[in-house]
Amino acid sequence: MNWETLLNQELWIDLAVILAVTFVCYWVLRTVLNLIAHRLDKVATNAQGSHARILGFATEMLRRTSRFLLFAFSLLIGLKAAELPDRWAAMLSHGWFIALAMQIALWLDGGVRLWMESLTRDGKTRNPVTTTIIGIMLRIVIWTMMLLSILANLGVDITAMVASLGVGGIAIALAVQTLLSDVFASLSIGVDKPFEIGDFVVFGDVAGNIEHIGLKTTRIRALSGEQIVCSNTDMLRQFLHNYKRMDTRRIVFKFGVTYDTPPDKVRQIGGVVREIVEAQNQTRFDRAHFVAFDDFQLTFEVVYIMLTSDYNTYMDVQQEINLALLQRMADMEVDFAFPTQSIEFLGGRFPEVTVAGVASAQPANDNGPRLA
Structure with a gap:
């Protein structure tokens, strides 16, 4: 043991300066981050909509700053206060980059986690599989880029590594292209949201409620009770009717009266229909016209708008309209037509x-x- 080195007064002074600067920088950085996070939290509380959400994410990301990396960053600042050999100075420059890259990666990873938690905060995520896939892919990209950037900063040639990853990815994609097609279709469903869990959809000869949107398939509970499993790719290839997103219903129906109905009574029927429709709840009358001379009947066409998308409510209203038409036509002594x-x-x-x-x-x- 070199006792002269240990008894060197300049060495201990340098160590004391390094430790003092390190702890001061650590305290200052912690205080500044806490003040910024507190300020952002106040602004987010008063903000609304997406602005408040973004500020909330930024606050949580700052609060998840690694204390170990913060101390390492402070130590690197403290080492700047002492005279170091060239070898140590080169290592110090790499240390700056490594600490900063890891902290940025941790912030981005925390942001992805917060985004995933925000989608499931109420216990009901619209598309859990897609959310999980996107979250995993983003985190893989973040940490892969962090690792490659650190290796490149240390002088490692990453060209061959990147080329190998590209060739391997192409080989895997060709081997499982059918599966990948459904996976990307699932991601498209999650991002574009043509339908979500709980929606009532009709496509082709299938009608039912969406029960599950998976990695490869979507499962639908048909009206007859059975579960129908459809490929995600096939779901996006067809025209699909999403009735849950329908705010109103446009209803068109026809009825006919006999040819021996007097013209003055035929002229009155449109007004009678209007009175009947406007008397119903959650309806808006559009029109009622005598439209055609058909076989066996004088045909009327009626159009009205249901102000709700609920099918059972629509059927209740249509039943009341039909019953009222029967009564009013009987009062007018007008007969409904039937085939003769x-x-x-x-x-x-x-x-x-x-x-x-x-x-x-x-x-x-x-x-x-x-x-x-």
């Missing part, structure tokens, strides 16, 4: 018809009798 057919019998004699055991026949007249 006329048969014209020309020449000859009617066939014998037995009624109560008595046969009767009528000769045909010149005009040709008609049976209706």
